[in-house]
Amino acid sequence: MLITYYEQSLINVMFKILELKRTERLSIAQIQNLQAKRFRKLLRHVLQCSRFYKSYYNQHGINIENIDSISVTDLPPISKQMMMDHYDDFVCDRSLKRTNIEEFLSGSAKPKEKYRNSYTVIHTSGSCGTISLFVYGPEDWAVIKALVVARVVNSVPRVTRKVKFAFIGATDGHYAGVSLASDVPEPLARFLPLSINSPLEIIDHKSNAFYPDVLSGYSSGIYLLAQEQLKGNVAIRPERIICTSDPLTHEMRHTIKQAFGGEPINFYAASESLSMAAQCERREDLHMFTDWHIFEAVDDEFRPVAAGSPGNLLLTNLYNYTQPLIRYQMHDEVVINQQPCGCKLPFPIMRNVAGRQEEFLWFDTADGKRDYLHPIVLVELFVAGLKKFQVIQTQRNEMLMKVMVEGNQAAVLAAIRRRMQEIFSGKKLDTTVKLNLEVVQDIPNDPITGKYKLIIPLKD
Ligand SMILES: [Zn+2]
Numbered sequence: 001m002l003i004t005y006y007e008q009s010l011i012n013v014m015f016k017i018l019e020l021k022r023t024e025r026l027s028i029a030q031i032q033n034l035q036a037k038r039f040r041k042l043l044r045h046v047l048q049c050s051r052f053y054k055s056y057y058n059q060h061g062i063n064i065e066n067i068d069s070i071s072v073t074d075l076p077p078i079s080k081q082m083m084m085d086h087y088d089d090f091v092c093d094r095s096l097k098r099t100n101i102e103e104f105l106s107g108s109a110k111p112k113e114k115y116r117n118s119y120t121v122i123h124t125s126g127s128c129g130t131i132s133l134f135v136y137g138p139e140d141w142a143v144i145k146a147l148v149v150a151r152v153v154n155s156v157p158r159v160t161r162k163v164k165f166a167f168i169g170a171t172d173g174h175y176a177g178v179s180l181a182s183d184v185p186e187p188l189a190r191f192l193p194l195s196i197n198s199p200l201e202i203i204d205h206k207s208n209a210f211y212p213d214v215l216s217g218y219s220s221g222i223y224l225l226a227q228e229q230l231k232g233n234v235a236i237r238p239e240r241i242i243c244t245s246d247p248l249t250h251e252m253r254h255t256i257k258q259a260f261g262g263e264p265i266n267f268y269a270a271s272e273s274l275s276m277a278a279q280c281e282r283r284e285d286l287h288m289f290t291d292w293h294i295f296e297a298v299d300d301e302f303r304p305v306a307a308g309s310p311g312n313l314l315l316t317n318l319y320n321y322t323q324p325l326i327r328y329q330m331h332d333e334v335v336i337n338q339q340p341c342g343c344k345l346p347f348p349i350m351r352n353v354a355g356r357q358e359e360f361l362w363f364d365t366a367d368g369k370r371d372y373l374h375p376i377v378l379v380e381l382f383v384a385g386l387k388k389f390q391v392i393q394t395q396r397n398e399m400l401m402k403v404m405v406e407g408n409q410a411a412v413l414a415a416i417r418r419r420m421q422e423i424f425s426g427k428k429l430d431t432t433v434k435l436n437l438e439v440v441q442d443i444p445n446d447p448i449t450g451k452y453k454l455i456i457p458l459k460d
Contacts, residue, residue: 007138016146049092137322147275168194168217216242226259285349385412393458
């Protein structure tokens with residue numbers, strides 16, 4: 001208990017921040033050594049503590065005896081499906097059980113609330129539609145917080161008052177963005193969650209009243225706020241703007257700069273690791289935090305692509321000892337460049353090519369306006385028993401959800417309806433949008449792109 005208390009303390013995060021700052025002064029070769037050392041330590045840990053990894057790696061001839069001759073590329077990749085199918089064997093903490101965690105999630109809407117007072121639980125359906133869980137122990141979570149403070153937020157604490165920190169995104173559940181943002185240390189900062197799923201006038205009003213120093217959140221949410229500011233509905237001057245989750249396009253970047261005066265910082269984070277890379281001060285590319293991750297860009301057969309060419313991202317998260325991800329298939333396309341950036345940071349640079357491709361769904365509201373359902377609300381939807389889904393807008397005010405469910409079908413369908421109704425009513429769409437549910441056995445990928453389409457908007 002005492003250990004948990006220290007791990008969750010601000011002092012632990014502070015020490016980690018100092019260590020991260022020291023790492024930034026290392027050479028490229030020193031960082032590679034640090035990465036290799038951390039990789040071997042994690043590999044030893046999973047072979048000892050995860051039944052899934054042990055048996056999976058043993059099948060590929062990898063065991064604790066030959067561990068020193070193994071490099072990351074010798075290991076077979078893992079998928080989200082494998083992880084979720086073997087969840088209880090996958091995690092390194094034997095006390096964690098998928099059913100219990102899902103039960104906790106069903107009853108807890110507060111993103112700050114920890115599972116058994118110590119574990120941070122994140123859920124997502126991601127862009128591939130399969131519902132998944134990511135659990136971080138207190139020590140893992142402290143690394144994330146330190147990474148974000150040291151390399152992303154970079155905000156100097158005020159002497160006279162707390163820093164005002166706002167986050168715009170999905171806020172009513174254990175989603176990655178809000179779980180992280182709402183965990184800002186209370187002695188240093190005040191926090192305002194802005195739900196992307198509330199009517200625009202409420203978002204405007206709350207932003208004006210709070211007047212944030214730091215504005216963070218989904219790129220599309222910050223872009224909406226920027227447009228509101230240009231229309232005269234919002235008047236704020238955040239000193240630091242941090243965009244994440246969905247792609248920050250040139251157009252969005254330009255509008256945000258025009259509205260708020262400052263350059264937005266692009267930040268790459270996902271449920272699989274909540275702090276992977278952040279934009280360089282001097283250019284639009286992102287510096288990958290290679291002291292705590294291994295990033296590989298590969299083709300469809302998991303062979304490395306040439307440096308500078310687009311590839312699928314395989315992620316190894318070196319700090320999560322609770323639910324370790326080693327060569328985990330992300331559904332992101334990236335370009336990794338090994339050339340030094342030219343600034344003083346020793347981390348290589350990357351560009352996120354496609355990112356999420358979901359689109360906004362527009363409907364008529366009860367008072368005759370048009371309003372959107374944000375794709376992230378669907379990307380991060382969680383209902384216990386809902387395994388996989390796809391949303392298709394079939395009419396101007398009608399949508400079809402194809403769902404794959406497990407357990408008591410009637411109860412799961414009722415829970416999906418309840419959750420969707422809550423989401424619709426947040427946007428005053430509950431009386432206008434008709435929701436149809438169809439239970440299916442399989443949802444195939446798009447035959448043309450080969451990729452999974454979570455959302456299919458209405459074609460005009
Ligand atoms: Zn740089």
